[in-house]
Amino acid sequence: MAAINSPAVLWRRARPGDAGWPASEAWAALSRSVNGNLIKVDSLFAPCVSEPTGAACKDVAQNMRNPFYIGDQPGGTQVSGWLNAWMPEPSVYAIKAQNAADVVAGVTFARENKLRLVVKGAGHSYQGTSNAPDSLLIWTRAMNQVTLHERFVPTGCEGKIAPVSAVTSGAGAVWIDLYHAVTTVAGHYVQGGGCADVGVAGLIQSGGFGSFSKGFGSAASNLLEAEIVTADGLVRVVNAHTNPDLFWAIKGGGGGSWGIVTKITLRTYALPEYFGAAWGTIKAGSDAAFQRLIEHFVDFYTDKLFNPNWGEQVALAPDNTLKISMVCQGLDGQQAKRIWQPFFDWVKASSKDFSIVDGLGAGESKARHWWEVEGNHSMIPDKREGAPKYHGWWTGDQDQVGVFLHGYDSLWLPSSLLESENRQQFVHALFQSSRHKELQLHFNKGLAGAMPEMIKNARDTATNPAVCDAFALVIIADGEKPAYPGLSGTSVDVDEAAKDASQIDLAAQALYKIVPNAGSYVSESNYFNPDWQQAFWGKNYSRLQTVKKKYDPDGLFFVHHGVGSEEWSADGFTRISRS
Numbered sequence: 001m002a003a004i005n006s007p008a009v010l011w012r013r014a015r016p017g018d019a020g021w022p023a024s025e026a027w028a029a030l031s032r033s034v035n036g037n038l039i040k041v042d043s044l045f046a047p048c049v050s051e052p053t054g055a056a057c058k059d060v061a062q063n064m065r066n067p068f069y070i071g072d073q074p075g076g077t078q079v080s081g082w083l084n085a086w087m088p089e090p091s092v093y094a095i096k097a098q099n100a101a102d103v104v105a106g107v108t109f110a111r112e113n114k115l116r117l118v119v120k121g122a123g124h125s126y127q128g129t130s131n132a133p134d135s136l137l138i139w140t141r142a143m144n145q146v147t148l149h150e151r152f153v154p155t156g157c158e159g160k161i162a163p164v165s166a167v168t169s170g171a172g173a174v175w176i177d178l179y180h181a182v183t184t185v186a187g188h189y190v191q192g193g194g195c196a197d198v199g200v201a202g203l204i205q206s207g208g209f210g211s212f213s214k215g216f217g218s219a220a221s222n223l224l225e226a227e228i229v230t231a232d233g234l235v236r237v238v239n240a241h242t243n244p245d246l247f248w249a250i251k252g253g254g255g256g257s258w259g260i261v262t263k264i265t266l267r268t269y270a271l272p273e274y275f276g277a278a279w280g281t282i283k284a285g286s287d288a289a290f291q292r293l294i295e296h297f298v299d300f301y302t303d304k305l306f307n308p309n310w311g312e313q314v315a316l317a318p319d320n321t322l323k324i325s326m327v328c329q330g331l332d333g334q335q336a337k338r339i340w341q342p343f344f345d346w347v348k349a350s351s352k353d354f355s356i357v358d359g360l361g362a363g364e365s366k367a368r369h370w371w372e373v374e375g376n377h378s379m380i381p382d383k384r385e386g387a388p389k390y391h392g393w394w395t396g397d398q399d400q401v402g403v404f405l406h407g408y409d410s411l412w413l414p415s416s417l418l419e420s421e422n423r424q425q426f427v428h429a430l431f432q433s434s435r436h437k438e439l440q441l442h443f444n445k446g447l448a449g450a451m452p453e454m455i456k457n458a459r460d461t462a463t464n465p466a467v468c469d470a471f472a473l474v475i476i477a478d479g480e481k482p483a484y485p486g487l488s489g490t491s492v493d494v495d496e497a498a499k500d501a502s503q504i505d506l507a508a509q510a511l512y513k514i515v516p517n518a519g520s521y522v523s524e525s526n527y528f529n530p531d532w533q534q535a536f537w538g539k540n541y542s543r544l545q546t547v548k549k550k551y552d553p554d555g556l557f558f559v560h561h562g563v564g565s566e567e568w569s570a571d572g573f574t575r576i577s578r579s
């Protein structure tokens with residue numbers, strides 16, 4: 001007898017060994033059609049399983065903390081798994097696409113053969129959505145050409161939209177490729193991600209925030225045009241006038257749900273002369289002093305930093321420390337110092353309550369040099385032979401490379417919490433939450449306080465409109481050293497990891513008490529969020545569903561908690577409903 005409530009099975013995608021799985025001749029034909037760029041995929045540490053002392057194993061072991069190396073492997077994922085959520089599992093085959101025609105061949109093959117299709121750029125999905133077993137991967141890494149335009153007009157928009165300066169990039173580029181070309185070489189600004197090695201197409205479809213998003217908006221809101229291969233195998237140009245519904249959906253509607261983006265064009269801006277920073281760590285001597293410190297910082301933030309200039313983060317930890325890692329644009333070092341001095345003086349005046357663990361300071365650097373890797377002590381160069389000299393990653397991102405996650409949650413904090421009548425309650429919730437786990441307040445990932453034009457542009461994206469009313473995204477997350485399958489010496493203490501995950505939940509719960517229906521940033525969020533449609537997209541979800549039905553009615557593009565994924569089994573192989 002069928003189990004009560006078991007979901008209906010409408011149809012299944014083919015797995016290796018199934019009658020429907022393509023014969024070797026069909027794979028060979030596909031390989032020919034993509035000029036031999038069809039490759040077998042192994043897991044990252046497969047060489048260490050087959051030949052633990054071989055050169056290939058040594059290579060991966062030496063490079064596993066290098067995000068560019070991981071991004072260069074077809075089986076690489078930048079996160080080595082998430083407790084009880086997912087573990088990296090390679091596709092059977094990958095097309096290392098060189099152009100849109102290769103992508104079309106892969107999409108058509110997957111659709112006709114009812115295969116599980118996966119798309120990967122640089123592999124930074126926390127949710128594990130760029131890898132899946134028994135699938136065909138389309139890997140965009142090789143499509144990384146970057147071209148600058150002085151006067152760009154989207155296709156079909158001649159006479160309707162004034163030309164603007166812009167940059168076009170292949171979908172496989174990472175942000176440092178654009179920062180190098182746009183800022184270091186050409187002296188302009190493009191809004192991308194904070195993490196230099198994140199993929200451009202994945203981030204834009206997330207919404208995408210960088211350190212200076214309060215000044216320049218989300219990355220998605222700066223998209224002028226994209227080229228995308230949809231489930232029907234067509235190469236479509238999307239912009240404000242051509243396929244505007246799909247254009248809107250890919251601006252924050254989540255990666256891997258709409259088609260395969262092959263190219264993007266983003267607006268560029270005049271570069272501010274300086275970027276600046278403020279830093280330091282303060283430890284309070286008691287819980288009461290820590291509450292005073294949080295309160296004073298929230299007051300200071302509201303009065304002096306809640307504006308287009310300031311982004312990045314502060315962290316509040318259970319050991320009663322406040323860590324400042326803030327950056328600014330449009331201010332010189334003297335201005336930055338003047339802004340922070342009263343706060344620093346207040347801390348120093350209470351030396352019996354507060355100790356300074358890492359020196360407090362503020363300063364500037366020439367914006368043009370911000371992303372230059374050579375001579376930059378905050379960046380780690382990719383030293384592999386043949387790697388571009390401008391490839392490097394922030395020292396502050398090193399711990400994230402290959403991390404195995406215990407848990408993760410994020411909430412957008414509405415700016416109403418900063419209003420004087422709510423501030424007390426907010427400070428109390430921050431303190432309570434920090435009893436369980438470190439909280440990171442990412443001010444650049446909420447757009448309240450941003451340039452009004454940038455807020456307006458963000459409202460015209462699929463991202464949850466809550467982002468426009470939020471002054472920060474709070475992220476509560478933790479994990480441990482890489483635990484890739486096949487990596488010797490790794491064993492996750494599952495009980496300890498589960499305890500850690502429950503601390504993260506408790507910390508998040510303390511904040512959900514004051515923001516019960518908080519939105520959450522799709523790409524930096526809780527894998528287990530039961531209310532994901534509302535949290536990631538709010539009132540935009542039903543419009544996104546309409547676009548999904550129009551361009552991908554058969555659900556070729558499936559990702560965990562992506563638009564339309566509720567019609568599929570958790571692994572994306574079985575269609576269980578059709579609305």
Ligand SMILES: Cc1cc2nc3c(=O)[nH]c(=O)nc-3n(C[C@H](O)[C@H](O)[C@H](O)COP(=O)(O)OP(=O)(O)OC[C@H]3O[C@@H](n4cnc5c(N)ncnc54)[C@H](O)[C@@H]3O)c2cc1C
Pocket residue numbers: 078079118119120121122123124125126129130140171193194195197198199200201202203205206207208209210254255256257259260261262397400401523524559
């Ligand atoms: C260490 C780390 C740092 C991060 N820092 C930031 C940050 O500073 N700011 C921020 O906003 N976010 C950040 N993120 C989140 C990141 O923006 C998203 O995870 C983004 O989707 C990653 O894109 P990717 O190409 O690197 O990853 P992938 O794992 O390759 O792709 C992510 C998702 O997008 C899909 N996708 C990728 N390329 C395409 C394409 N061409 N067409 C269609 N779908 C595609 C994939 O299928 C997958 O579902 C960070 C994530 C990590 C792990």
